Amino acid sequence: MKNYCFGIDVGGTSVKMGFFRTDGELLEKWEIPTRTENGGDAILPDIAASALAKLDARGIDKSEVTGMGIGIPGPINAAGVVPHTANLGWGYKEVTRELGELTGISSKGANDANVAALGEMWKGAAAGHKSGVMVTLGTGVGGGIIVDGKILAGANGAGGEIGHIHVDDHIPGACGCGNHGCLEQVASANGIVRLARWMAQERGELSTSLDMDSLNSKLLWDAVKSGDAFACEVAERFGYYLGLALANIATTVDPEVFIIGGGMSRAGEIILDYIQKYYVRYTFKACRGARFVLAKLGNDAGIYGSARLVIEG
Amino acid sequence: MKNYCFGIDVGGTSVKMGFFRTDGELLEKWEIPTRTENGGDAILPDIAASALAKLDARGIDKSEVTGMGIGIPGPINAAGVVPHTANLGWGYKEVTRELGELTGISSKGANDANVAALGEMWKGAAAGHKSGVMVTLGTGVGGGIIVDGKILAGANGAGGEIGHIHVDDHIPGACGCGNHGCLEQVASANGIVRLARWMAQERGELSTSLDMDSLNSKLLWDAVKSGDAFACEVAERFGYYLGLALANIATTVDPEVFIIGGGMSRAGEIILDYIQKYYVRYTFKACRGARFVLAKLGNDAGIYGSARLVIEG
Numbered sequence: 001m002k003n004y005c006f007g008i009d010v011g012g013t014s015v016k017m018g019f020f021r022t023d024g025e026l027l028e029k030w031e032i033p034t035r036t037e038n039g040g041d042a043i044l045p046d047i048a049a050s051a052l053a054k055l056d057a058r059g060i061d062k063s064e065v066t067g068m069g070i071g072i073p074g075p076i077n078a079a080g081v082v083p084h085t086a087n088l089g090w091g092y093k094e095v096t097r098e099l100g101e102l103t104g105i106s107s108k109g110a111n112d113a114n115v116a117a118l119g120e121m122w123k124g125a126a127a128g129h130k131s132g133v134m135v136t137l138g139t140g141v142g143g144g145i146i147v148d149g150k151i152l153a154g155a156n157g158a159g160g161e162i163g164h165i166h167v168d169d170h171i172p173g174a175c176g177c178g179n180h181g182c183l184e185q186v187a188s189a190n191g192i193v194r195l196a197r198w199m200a201q202e203r204g205e206l207s208t209s210l211d212m213d214s215l216n217s218k219l220l221w222d223a224v225k226s227g228d229a230f231a232c233e234v235a236e237r238f239g240y241y242l243g244l245a246l247a248n249i250a251t252t253v254d255p256e257v258f259i260i261g262g263g264m265s266r267a268g269e270i271i272l273d274y275i276q277k278y279y280v281r282y283t284f285k286a287c288r289g290a291r292f293v294l295a296k297l298g299n300d301a302g303i304y305g306s307a308r309l310v311i312e313g
Numbered sequence: 314m315k316n317y318c319f320g321i322d323v324g325g326t327s328v329k330m331g332f333f334r335t336d337g338e339l340l341e342k343w344e345i346p347t348r349t350e351n352g353g354d355a356i357l358p359d360i361a362a363s364a365l366a367k368l369d370a371r372g373i374d375k376s377e378v379t380g381m382g383i384g385i386p387g388p389i390n391a392a393g394v395v396p397h398t399a400n401l402g403w404g405y406k407e408v409t410r411e412l413g414e415l416t417g418i419s420s421k422g423a424n425d426a427n428v429a430a431l432g433e434m435w436k437g438a439a440a441g442h443k444s445g446v447m448v449t450l451g452t453g454v455g456g457g458i459i460v461d462g463k464i465l466a467g468a469n470g471a472g473g474e475i476g477h478i479h480v481d482d483h484i485p486g487a488c489g490c491g492n493h494g495c496l497e498q499v500a501s502a503n504g505i506v507r508l509a510r511w512m513a514q515e516r517g518e519l520s521t522s523l524d525m526d527s528l529n530s531k532l533l534w535d536a537v538k539s540g541d542a543f544a545c546e547v548a549e550r551f552g553y554y555l556g557l558a559l560a561n562i563a564t565t566v567d568p569e570v571f572i573i574g575g576g577m578s579r580a581g582e583i584i585l586d587y588i589q590k591y592y593v594r595y596t597f598k599a600c601r602g603a604r605f606v607l608a609k610l611g612n613d614a615g616i617y618g619s620a621r622l623v624i625e626g
Contacts, residue, residue: 075599131468145565147465154567155444158599165561166595177598245561248478252458252562254467282479285490286388286471 002066005310006051006105007119009071009112009302010034012087015047018303019054022066022311024123028054029303040089048102067310068099068107071115071302075157080109108309112302114151114160116295117144119305120259124297129256133249134295135162135242136262137271140176141184141191145253152253163188165245172198187242189217189264196220196234221267235274243278250279250287261295269294315379319364319418320432320620322384322425323347325400328360331616332367335379335624337436341367342616353402361415380623381412381420384428384615388470393422421622425615427464427473430457432618433572437610442569446562447608448475448555449575450584453489454497454504458566465566476501478558485511500555502530502577509533509547534580548587556591563592563600574608582607 004027007018011034018029032050035042047070055062072095074085080096096107110118117134126132130149136142141163145152152159163184164177173194175182186195193215200212208230210223223231246258258279265271272292280288297304317340320331324347331342345363348355360383368375385408387398393409409420423431430447439445443462449455454476458465465472476497477490486507488495499508506528513525521543523536536544559571571592578584585605593601610617 147460152460152566154600155569155603156567156599158564158567158597161564161567161597161599164564164597166557166564179595179597181595244479248558248561249565251471251474251477251479252565253465254469254471254474256468282492282494284471284474284477284492286469286474287467290468 002064004060004065005307006065006068007303007305007307007309008047008051008068009115009306010043010047010088011073011112012036015043016299016303017047017050017054018300018307019058020307024307024311026300026304029300034088036087036089038089039091040093043088043090044095044098045102048099051103051105062103062105065105068103068105069115069306069309070095070099070107070109071112071306072109073112076109076111077157078153080107082109106310110151110153110306110309111144111157111160113142114144114153115305115309116142116261116301117146117160117259117305118151118308119297119301119303120261120295121146121149122308123304124259124301125293125295126257126259126291129291131253131255132257132259133160133162133246133253133255134259134261135246136295137188137260137264138262139188139190141188142262145255147253147255162245162249165248167241167245183241183245187238187245189262192217192220192234192238192264195237196231199234199237200230217264218267221264221270225270235270239274240278243275243280244282246275247279247281247283247287250290251284254287255290257291257293259293259295261298261301265294315377317373317378318620318623319378319381320616320618320622321360321364321381322428322615322619323356323360323401324386324425325349328356329612329616330360330363330367331613331620332371333620337620337624339613339617342613347401349400349402351402352404353406356401356403357408357411358415361412364416364418375416375418378418381416381418382428382619382622383408383412383420383422384425384619385422386425389422389424390470391466393420395422419623423464423466423619423622424457424470424473426455427457427466428618428622429455429574429614430459430473430572430618431464431621432610432614432616433574433608434459434462435621436617437614438572438606438608439570439604442604444566444568445570445572446473446475446559446566446568447572447574448559449608450501450573450577451575452501452503454501455575458568460566460568475558475562478561480554480558496554496558500551500558502575505530505533505547505551505577508550509544512547512550513543530577531580534577534583537580538583548583552587553591556588556593557595559588560592560594560596560600563603564597567600568603570604570606572606572608574611574614578607
C-alpha cells in the first residue's frame, strides 16, 4: 500500500485540492483558480502542475502516491469521461485519462455531490455507517447516495439527482432542468425564498412581517427561530416537501442515515426537526428509524470523498 | 467451480425449487407444499429433504453443489436472518444457517421480490443489463432494485419496497402497511379496482358500463382495450401514479431498465404505454431513455434469482 493520495474537488470558480495520507489524514489543503476560458483547456494541466509541485516541495516521489481522485460538477461515467459540463467550459472530456497522462498518477473521477456524500460517510457526520444519502441544500438541491460504502452513480450518472424529484404539480414556474414541480424549486436556499413568495401570494394579504424583496434563506430561518408565524408556515411546507421526498427515497434505497449539508444547513438542527416530522409520517415503517445528521466537513467534504475514491478498492 | 446449485423460492402455500447448472441452465423444477403449521417448523427440513433426495435420484454428490439460494416472502438480512415472517409462521429464524446445517450445503438468502428482480436481470427480460428496477403488480406492488448486478437490500431489508412510496394524500383508506397514500393502494391488481371505485364515486354518476361489484383488474384492462372511456380514465390515473413513482425512483437510482411483472402485467404492452407517458413527463432528463420491458420468467423468476445468489461471488 502506498502512503499518499490526492483528493480534488473542481468547482466553477476554484479547485480545492487536498493531499492525504492513505489512512485518511488530511496533510494539507489549498485552492487554485478554475480557468474556464478557452473551453476550460487549462483546468487539468493546472491541477496536474499544482499536484506535482506539492510533491516536489515535500520531497515525495510519485511512486509513493496511490492515486488522484477528482470530483466534477456534472455527470461523469465509470470510465472517467465527462460528456459535457457547461460551467467548466468543457465539451467531451476524458478527465481521468488526461489527468493520468499529465501526472503519471492513476486517477478516478465522480460527480461532486457524490464525492461529498462519500466524504461525509468516510470522515464526516456519518462516519461508521455503510449506507447513507446526503442532501446538499445550496443554490440548488444536490444529492449523493452511498450503498455499502460505494457511490450509486447510476446508468447515466444521474444517481442521487434528488433535487429533481417531482413533489408538486402546482409549483409556479419551471426548474432549471426544464421540468415542473422539482424539489429543488422549493427546498434549496433559493427555493425556500421562492416558496415563501408563492405562499405569500396565495394568501393574498400582508401575512408576514418579512420583507419579501430582501428575503434570503438565512433571514427566513432566523424568522422561524424568532417565532414568526408565516416563516414557520413556510418551514412546515419546506419540511413537507423535503421530508416526503426523503421518505420515498428511503422506501427505495433504505439508507442508515441522511446527511443534510450545504449552505442552508447552517440554520442548524431546527431544519432536521421540520424534515423529520414529515419523513416519519410518510416513509415505510421499517425505515422510520433512519438517523438524520447535519454535515460536518463543510467545503472539505469533496476533497475527502475524492481521496476516498482512490483508497481501498 | 462446482457444477450445480439450487434456487428456492418460498411462498405462502408452496415452495418452488429449481436445480441448476452453474452456467445458468435450469435442469429441473418442482414444487413442495409450504407447511406453515407449528410455527413453520417443517419448512426448512422439507426443503432440505427434497433437495437431498433430488441429488440422490440424479447420483450427484453434494460436493458438486456450489450452494443453495433461497428467496423469502419478507425481510431477511445479510446474515440470512429473518426477524419475523407472518405468512410462514416464523418468528426469529436463522434461515441460511439452519438450511446449511440441514443439507451440508452453503446457503444465501434474500427477499422474494429482490430475487425475482435478480432472476429477470440474469436470464429474463433484462438480461444483459447491469442495473434495473423490477415492479411486481400482483395482489400488492412489490419491487426489487439491482445495481451493478447486485440486490440493493437496504439497511433494514426494505430496499425496493416501492409499493409503499407515497403518491397521493387523498387516496381513501389505509394501506396494509398502516400508512396512507401508498402506491400499492392504487397500482396493484387490487389497487386499480379500488382506484376505479374511488373515481366512480368522485364522479357521482353512472359514468361507466363497468359493473363495479364484479370488477377485477383483468376486466378493467379488457375494457381499456375495447375503448371504454371510464376504464381509459382509470388507466390514465394508474399510469400517472406508477409513472410518477418510477420517475422519482429513476431520479434516485438511475437504472438502465424497468421490468414490469406480476399477474396484472399479463394485460401486456398497453400497461407500459400508460406508465411511460407519465414517466417521461416527470423524470430527470438524463433518465428519460430508460427501457421498459415486461417480465418474461413469470413464476420462475424467483428460482432463477435465488440460484444467482450463489453463483459467482
